[in-house]
Amino acid sequence: MAKTVIIEEPGGPEVLKVVDREVGEPGPGEIRIRHEACGLNYIDVYQRTGLYKMEMPHALGMEAAGIVEAVGEGVTHLAPGDRAAYASAPPGAYCEARVMPATQVCPLPEAISFEDGAAMMLQGMTVQYLFHRTTPLGPGDTVLFHAAAGGVGLIACQWAKSEGIRLIGTAGTDEKCRLAEEHGADTCINYRDADWVQKVNELTDGKGVQAVMDGVGKDTFMGSLDCLAPLGMMMSFGNASGPVPPFEIATLGAKGSLKITRPTLFTHIADHETCQEMARMLMEKVGSGAVKIRVDQRFPLDQVAEAHRALEARKTTGSTILTV
Ligand code: NDP
Secondary structure (H helix, E strand, O other), X not given: OEEEEEEOOOOOHHHOXXXXXXXXXXXXXXXXXXXXXXXXXXXXXXXXXXXXXXXXXXXXOOEEEEEEEEEOOOOOOOOOOOEEEEEOOOOOOOEOEEEEEOOOEEEOOOOOOHHHHHHHHHHHXXXXXXXXXXXXXXXXXXXXXXXXXXXXXXXXXXXXXXXXXXXXXXXXXXXXXXXHHHOOOOEEEEXXXXXXXXXXXXXXXXXXXXXXXXXXXXXXXXXXXXXXXXXXXXXXXXXXXXXXXXXXXXXXXXXXXXXEEOOOHHHHOOOHHHHHHHHHHHHHHXXXXXXOOOEEEEEEHHHHHHHHHHXXXXXXXXXXXXXX
């Protein structure tokens, strides 16, 4: 049996329930893993509220790290006793142990703690694909990154620095801005009380940025288009402030042949080899010290509702984990 967080209907944090569940044996292509820590991500909020639809009842959580207990037929990249971490569908990572598909589960080197493993897989592989698999970016380029002091944000600040890319961040308080700058953002703008679009244009001498990485959505989307250089790429990868409203596609032409994508990590890691390769690159960044994972909040698994409240209230910085 394993403590597992489920929801029976969409709603506020109060719908999160901790139940005991039978874990069972892995079938072909599956593993059984016992978790040491689970990661908390904004996608968990979208699934809980019903913004992203799921069949009910459903377990929640997309990321964790722990020890492999058993492997099913055909699983060759992991063995019982291995340390492992993952960002993986289907949801169900908020638990002590589970049986799950092995495709997206990756070996975790000794040098990376279970906490960091649980905190970094989803947010870190997201940064990997934003910088390396979405549009060509390299030294001399400037990107604008919203919510730069958050989980994905602090990894992105350090990643950009390590690649020689200038990152202009935004965040909701001056303290958060300082944190982003300490982690490698060239400058961070408080987008609550500054004319951030004008500021970005000043910081780029009116030229604009080559790419915007926008996980905030509704509140920042249109302004972000005004920060892009001609032919720039808008990566709209999340909706923490609400979904982006419909807009005229001709706007992209009028603003300078802009490009736009609405990517999801799970498309990028659907293929086993690609997922393992992306994870290896992330682990190298962390192993080399170029990217340090910052776990700023820890909640016991049965206080998961408190963890969701803190994330939605913008009270968190860096990554958050659930301890088991
Ligand atoms: P964060 O730790 O970044 O938390 C979200 C942050 O968004 C808040 O701390 C807050 O920062 C900012 N924010 C702005 N407006 C609001 C609002 N109205 N309500 C709540 N927060 C707001 O979360 P994650 O690192 O987990 O994820 C960041 C974004 O990236 C999310 O949208 C997430 O869904 C997306 N994502 C997308 C992926 C993909 O592949 N498409 C994969 C991973 C993440 P501040 O106070 O500084 O404004």
